[in-house]
Amino acid sequence: EKFYSVRMRASKERAHEQGGKHISGGEQIAAYENVRESIIALLDKALTHTRGKPDFLQIQFDLIDEPIRKLEPLPLATNKVETVEEGRLMARNLLEKSGVPRACIEKAFLQITEFFGHRGAILFDIQSNQRVDHPNEKSVRVSRMDWPTDNFAQWADHHAVPRSKRIKEALVLATKVNRNRTTVAELCWSDDPEYITGYVASKKLGYQRITKLKEVGDEHGCRIFFIDGKRDLSSYIEYLEKQPIFIEW
Ligand code: PML
Incomplete structure (x- = not known):
């Protein structure tokens, strides 16, 4: 087909x-x-x-x-926090547990306001401790991925997760990105001013939702992929943009 x-x-x-x-x-x-x-x-x-x-x-x-590759969804967990400070501290800790060096996390958080308003993802290399996508060119857009509706519904019901399009789309992207060996971890929160839950994802910890990563009304979102830049960057970007993926539970 x-x-x-x-x-x-x-x-x-x-x-x-x-x-x-x-x-x-x-x-x-x-x-x-x-x-x-x-x-x-x-x-x-x-x-x-x-x-x-x-x-x-x-x-x-x-x-x-190309043939469509199938990937299992990352396991999901939800971490409840009361404040943005608590949420971002938790995000830093989860990134560190995933294998991102402390110095790299601190540097990325210092630069985070420069990453706001960006259409696509920021690629941050844990070897050189800097951004490695090209700031003035078109940013990387993860594409060609989906999760067939019935299979998602079964997964959601089994895990007592709401059948939310937003969660589905975020988990599809996080799974595609983090099942690749170049990715060490991902940090994301929405630019939708009414949506404050974000996540840290990695192969090691799965999809870790954090219930408050910004204040209601804040229009600044972020999506950072922490990557191990020893590997070939152009084939990694090719994977993100072109490799077709179906999520299947
Ligand atoms: C969730 O798990 O609740 C989704 C979090 C990320 C949403 C990203 C977005 O909507 O842009």
């Missing part, structure tokens, strides 16, 4: 922020007869986002030629 990668990106190009303001993005993989449904779902997502009305919207699809 042939599958298509369907992707959406919406932004406010006339925003003050440099390069426009990212509103929403989405990834699906669909068989031809479901492409229409995917496009409508992504369109609805773009038009109803809490970050505002986009003035630019793009939805595209293309045939996937």
Whole structure:
């Protein structure tokens, strides 16, 4: 059976922020007869986002030629915290337990405000202790991944996790990123001002949700991949952007 990668990106190009303001993005993989449904779902997502009305919207699809690799979802845990300080301290500790050196974590957190408002992910190398994606070029966008609806629903019910699209999409991305051996860990929280739960993910600890990583109303999100840069960066980026993945529980 042939599958298509369907992707959406919406932004406010006339925003003050440099390069426009990212509103929403989405990834699906669909068989031809479901492409229409995917496009409508992504369109609805773009038009109803809490970050505002986009003035630019793009939805595209293309045939996937390569075989789709299957990956098991990372195990999930939820850590409850009361304050942002407590949440970020927990994030630092989970990153350290995942294998990111302390100095690297501190450096990334010092620079974190520069990473805000970024469309894609920041790649932070634990060997050289610095950012290794190209700040002035198009940022890395993890693409070509999905989790078939029925299989996700079964997983969610079994784990008593709400059947939330947001959790599904975040876990799909975290699984694709963290099952690759170049990734040591990921830190993420949303740029949606109403959504304050974020996570640290790694092969070692799985998908560790943290219930408060920023204040309500804050529009700054972040997504950092801590990577072991001894390996080939261009083939890693190729994997993130091009390798088709289905999550299967
Ligand atoms: C996002 O919505 O941009 C990222 C959400 C990450 C956390 C999802 C969750 O596990 O609740």
